[in-house]
Amino acid sequence: MAKLHFYYSAMNAGKTTMLLQSAYNYYERGMKTLLFVPQIDNRVGVGVVNSRIGIKADAIVLTNDTDIFILVKNAQKENKIDCVLIDEAQFLKKAQVFQLTQIANQLDIPVLAYGLRSDFQAEPFEGSKYLLAWAEQLIEIKTICHCGSKATMNMRIDKNGSKIFFGNSIEIGGNEMYVAVCRKHFENGQSKS
16 A cells, blocks of 8 residues: 655754655666645745755645645556655645545555655645654654754754744745754754854
8 A cells, every 4th residue: 555655853854855866766776756846845946856866756736725635646547656755745735635545545556755854934835744644654754953952853044044933824935934953952042043
């Protein structure tokens, strides 16, 4: 039986690189995958899964209304799909996470979802909350704080590196806006040593 896997971490842990490596592993064995990315993540263009180390791949764009189950079911009619991969899965809606469970259960296709556990205010994203609750496999990808401890928090920072405390939960950005830190440095607002 296929499973839903959730690979989660703080920022800058290499989630997208791992997703692209997994997709390549399937491709190398002659197997077909479907890659998805939420429309909101448009840092390098819409419909592109892009890692910070420079590797990228085209992906199917997800809006808040996209029924992922129907997309995969229709694609499965044309070609056997061996795996579904989702980048930035924290941006999924509850219904879409449920659709991922249906892909694994009804279509017997493994689903690998990659995303952040929480936002810059230490609140769980909607997609992550349900992935943590419903996925059969939870895989933490570790990264480190500037102090060397395990980083578990995503701190939003201003141009001077000072912690930002208020704002929208979702604001797309990279290293210029966010830094992964341990809980201690998150609580005291220290973004660098």
